[in-house]
Amino acid sequence: MKLPCTGLAMALCLVLVPVAQAKPVVATVPASVQAGPCVEGVCEYRLQNGLRVLLFADASKPTVTVNLVYGVGSLHENYGETGMAHLLEHLMFKGTPRHPDIPAEMQRRGISKNATTSLDRTNYFASFPANADTLDWVLGMEADRMLNAKVAKSDLDGEMTVVRNEMEAGDNSPIGVLMKRMRSVAFDWHNYANMPIGARSDVENVPIENLQAFYRTWYQPDNALLIVAGRIDNEQVLARVAAHFAPLKKPSRTMPVFHTVEPVQDGEREVTVRRNSDLSLIAASYHVPALAHADSAALTVLANVLGDDPNGRLYKALQKLKLTAFASASGETLRDPGLFTLVSALPKDGDAGKAAAELLKQAEAIAAMPVTDAEVSAAKQRIGNSVEKRASDVNAMAMALSEYQASGDWRLLFVQRDAIEGVTAADVNRVAAAYLKPQNRTLGRFVPTAAPDRAVIPAAPSIAMLVDGYTGSAPVAAGEAFEPSLGNIAARTETFIIGDGLQVSLLPKRNRGQTVILGANFHFADEQSVAGRRVAGSWVGPMLMTGSQSMSREQISARFDALNTNAQVSGGLQGAGIRLEGRRDTLLDALRLAANVLRNPAFPAEQFDQLRLQAITGLEFQRKEPGALASLALSQYFDPWPVGHPLHVQSIDESLARLKALKLEDVRAYHRDFYGTAAGEIAVVGDFDPVALKAELQSLFADWKAPKPYAPISTHYRDVAAKHERFTTLDKPNAVLLARQNISINLTDADFPALNIAIAILGGDPLKARLGARIRQKDGLSYNVGAGLSADESRTGRDDNGSLSIQAIAAPENMGKLEAALREELVRLVVDGISMEELRSAVAEKKVAREQSRATDEIIAGLLSDHLYYGRDMTFEAQRDAAYQALTVQQVNAAIRKHLKPEQLSVFVAGDFK
Template sequence: MKRFCCSLAVALSLAVVPLAQASRASADLPGGVQAGPCVEGVCEYRLQNGLRVLLFADASKPTVTVNLVYGVGSLHENYGETGMAHLLEHLLFKGTPKHPDIPGEMQQRGISKNATTSLDRTNYFASFPANDETLDWVLGMEADRMLNANVAKADLDSEMTVVRNEMEAGDNNPVGVLMKRMRSVAFDWHNYANMPIGARSDVENVPIENLKAFYRTWYQPDNALLIVAGRIDAGRALARVAAHFAPLKKPMRTLPGFHTVEPVQDGEREVSVRRSSELSLVAASYHVPALAQADNAPLTVLGNVLGDNPNGRLYKAMMETRLAAFATASSETLHDPGLFTLMSVLPKDGDPDKVEAELLKQAEAIAAAPITEAEVTAAKQRIANAIDKRASDVNAMAMALSEYQAAGDWRLLFVQRDAIEGVTAADVNRVAAAYLKPQNRTLGRFVPTAVPDRAVIPAAPAVAALVDGYKGRAAVSAGEAFDPSVENIAARTESFVIGDGLRVSLLPKRNRGQTVALTATFRFADEQAITGRSEAGSWVGPMLMAGSKRLDRGQIAARFDALNTQAQVSGGMQGASIGLNGKRESLAEALRLAADVLRNPAFPQAEFEQLRLQAITGLEFQRKEPGTQASLGLSQYFDPWPVGHPLHVQSIDESLARLKALKLEDVRAYHRDFYGTAEGEIAVVGDFDPVTLKTELQALFADWKSPKPYAPISTHYRDVAATHERFVTPDKPNAVLLARQNISINLADADFPALNIAVAILGGDPLKARLGDRIRQQDGLSYNVGAGLSADESRTGRDDNGSLSIQAIAAPENMGKLEAALREELVRLVADGITAEELRSAVAEKKVAREQSRAADGAIAGLLSDHLYYGRDMSFEAQRDAAYQALTVEQVNAAIRKHLKPERLSVFVAGDFK
């Protein structure tokens, strides 16, 4: 599970009342439930035991998200007990007397689950296809584990090592390590000095009695906010919430209060981390106010002005000049005063002193070059686009509301949005001068100063003064209740061919916020044509968005921002692609802009050198990374292609040599000699006019034919003998294991569904599959272990280059035990096969996963595009669904015996094996 982490017009001719408000107005509230404020379709209710409930109904997406937020994070931990909130987050998946196997029960119902712990809060969230029975089960389970989780010593002992392994994985990341050290230096007394992962000694030694007491204190209804969002009937949902949560008694205890206020920083601070790595970083952090304080909004805008890529000041001053390979800036939005941080990544031969000087100049000398109104307007547009996209996705809103609740109240989400819209350049320059100053900085340097110039952090006002009576704006325009079934998608999709070979599928539907997703893939060239030119071919794609003959990189990004469209134009050796996620009103213009970028790239020399610098820096960094070493070793061992072949796996040194020898003219020539758009696939799903779009697609793409017609490179199974390789990566406390066995399998093969289910039972769910249950849940050796099946696909013939892959992480000293357990489970699977119960659970999970994958516009577009390429239609999905449902234990076991060969498994491990 991932841990710690940062008003639209009503649809055409539709005057839709938000479902949550409509239900609220027409239905009586359950007994003991009190109505609270309603803002833009989000409505609050309160139970007598103190539980706050938010309902956000949206019929346009066939999913439901339940997000239970507790007001407890690392901020609330005591001395010697750091990491307890995060550790408890793990243990709540260990079950209750009523629900002894929460991951298993979730898997059976096809529920996508996760939980996160941050500085201010812990949340547990589940997402699933809209279903009253599943919603009722989730609500009942969450009400049960709110008070009745086992929190047992045996579970603590096993999960402690898993959490420690997660900590070790984080310690492999230079950025994460530096940020953790800087935070501990920036704060003297406030608990924001501590990351949620906690101190290793605390995690390893916390008494179970302390953890139980922590649980009983904070996991109570009066410290929780329950968010239910998606395709729900608000009245029925509220009734089920009340049925499960109202019986929970309001606790007698009073929640602990926290009165520590971080003192004003009185001088520059410095911290240096010295560890084995090829990556050099320079960063600076400054204390800034809490989210509720008025200055937070202009600070958020300032972070975007400085940190945006490619129009931010840091990008232009440090990345365009190749002083740094990467640079960014952002401001925290927390319950208490947090940090504003700038960070830069140096090239391998970069000058730290020059990078540090420029980074500090960009932060602390803004008065010499004040932020302009144009910069503020562009930043506010980018922020507004992100907010608008979030508002169009009810599930994303459900998650965002938890972050603002953690900062004081969920309504701050709307208050902050409004505040950002009113920010001026004068505001941004004022907060830059007030907070981005040397004596408020943690870089870390201490310099005695005769006349201190301290930054006083203003206190935040009472949150109630900001949110009480707040009404907000009109809710985002709602869409239709789209049925994502195979039959409905097939019935509503129109497929046709433009010109000789451009295949198109269009699925128009009314969406919340009038959103639309487009994916286009254009194909060209064959194996013979690109041999010897593959390096140049792989570099055309990254250069496309670097500038066209009309617009430079920054102007392209700004134009897509103005069109409220997320866009990517990219390419590779045998194809180019366009991906758009935007709005009905701007689709045509965004598509024309993307086509111009694809057809008329400028290939500027400066951008080429900058991208090459980034690539070289990244390759040098990877030299000592365990994951890279294991992955590269495995890929080279299984590589069937000779040196010089376009698909040959290069070493880091080979990649660096070819990269340094590459000339921009080679890249230009590749685009000239191969690119075209007359052959390929385009799929569009969402809110658009199909008649207009057909004309646009014909005009933009049909006439540009590649000089070299497309032919795919065939791939075939190759029997590879088992081997075992070990790579030593000093000073890396987390080790990586990768394993592989080649398999002759194609996606269309009759036994693919059976083998796919078998591999899912072996390693699909990191908590409940056999590998996860044995290695994580029982043995406590790894935070992340899993297995996957790769099956080949082909347009003609039968390409069959498939494989079984297994990956895991662990402490280096535990890698031997982990590998032994992994091999034992694989041997047991082949020898004993699966059980009927495992098959039922895996097929049920697969059914829900496939249904849910067809609920998102982007996923549907990708699916339609694949069908166009491989000559399939939605009947393939219906047949595959039926094949999964019809599987028998005997079929799966036969596929296991036919394809899985433990003796042919190759294992590659990398870590600090002292």
């Protein structure tokens, strides 16, 4: 079969075809046919079953062309079924019960025939000397195979190899291969990425049932346009069309609708093909609008201005100077946005770099050398000449009508012709600037390579061969059935103090795989001692794992791997920590290694420079990120601390300046002046030897006292007036909303359980909480919206710096609606309160969540550590569970009205609001 019109061939296949002004030949219409529009001698008719018919009478040539166009091409294929439209095109010549050998019957009648499959359509055309009997036979055959083609497995098996050979022939062509690869790179989602020939594996393996279903869906009268052109009598032809096609029933199925829109390309793309060949190619493709768009006419003229040989710009800049042996430009005119492509073939000894640079210059630097009126006039003349020649060829006219039908409607042929006549140089320069730009470009190179070094991916063996009879290794050591109730956790936990102030909780239990979790927090320094040294303090932690006095970063990592331990040694302004997730038999060795890393860091200079570069890069990145920008601005607005305070929120510029001024010696000095492990909390949960572990903890940590004793920095509630801030972050399609209201609340306050449940009802669950139900489920404005309560905690006194926080994302144009809905739900919560059903559901959810969390060793270890720090035990957790269960609607509503103030809510949004 003839290859489809793709790549450079589009320049020839889709040249606009006008016709001479002719008086419409209006036929007497049979009762089953409805007359439609007539344009310049081309008249449309429609049958009741949906078939559209175009008749174009031209008595000047004694020939007739029948062209049946189906609105199905590679665009309409599904995953795993590429190439089906083209494969089906082949099978349509395998006959029907009434016409078992269509090629032979055509040959006997002297009919010249072919068929093509493109991105948007498949067409079948036949040309023959004008003869009523032959025309009647062709119409009857086409009506028959529209619904009755065999599409049999036996035919598929034979024809599949033929199609595969056609595919192989196409792959011999350097330009064909390059264009195929470039399409797949240029398009992210649209099926224009796939050439009609399809993927080899799809063509070889498509089930016949899939192909038959594809045929039944698309080969129907309501998806077809029948074109008959040449020396015909319209009334007679229309009568024969009605006789053959009108009996075909209109299908009951609904035509599939394709809605994928290719997103805007967001940067230069490149693809390189290496194959054994003597031809080197350079090509560039740019996304351009569909045929129906007003810019399409100017792009057609631009393609001629650039690609004409010998008057085009590419010829003069590339071929004439012998940079390339051939160069052309063409634009696709399709139903959906397609590609505008420039391609050049290099001489065997050509300079690919110079050729590519000049090719791109001709496309992307038109503003520096604008297209002139003379160039546009000459291009329009050339197009017009081609139009006149095609108008005299009835076969060409029939084919042109099918292309424009595939692009939306056959009348676009005339609309586009007229639009081209009105194109000006200003139009051409405008579209060149709009579309031929680097960030819209896919650059392709075909590089001749005598022995391509490809990675052939072998097929996997049969899964059954791998798994049948497999028994595996010895089972992992089973653990005990530990009941994570508060009483059992308390009964199994041993708590004691090492030295003067290192508190320890040990919960030994037999775990599957003998796993164990260790968490250690060490405290030091006070507010006054760390003043002015915040940056250095924050940098000790990241540097700890980069090397010790005896081991490099790589050696530390490899040793923890050998011990089968996930390890983290960290540090901050007033504390350091160790987290180990390991096994019983390696816990002590891993703990010794972690202690050595914490106590004896090397602070290597090259690691410091590398981490600082990463941090600087990350800070610069935050400048244009909606989430980071809104979060920083919100934090700064609510920041109660003055400049210079250890907890002051720094701007990006402040952070960058202090980071760039930081010296490695400052980091070393901070570790020397403040670090110690004699005060803190250690919690260990899992499979371990308590006796051996106690001795090791005493040996490793008890004697290293911090030079400056620990005193926490107190935090307190501060009334902050409501504020609304909006930040524009260009080219960010997702906008971020962050909202906050300060609340005077401590975790131990009597109001906390009620208020925490209220916030869970407002925004806890992203789907069923009030914010989620309204903003995501009902209004469809946001994928993620939620609210949370932050409550302060303190070892002594009552720190009360709590807050309500709300966060959401949305498209920038929907952010106003989202904020309005969010505020409405918050006001509704305060005014109306909650219901008994909401309370029961939220309390039940909280109960399950708290109970399930205690089934995880890491959570238990964290709970034990918190209890040591705040001076609590499992009685506190039991009382909290009871408080949740005893909540009443009245208590929750009272807490809501006491603490939540919608008028005090500050909202910060960031996104591309242009």
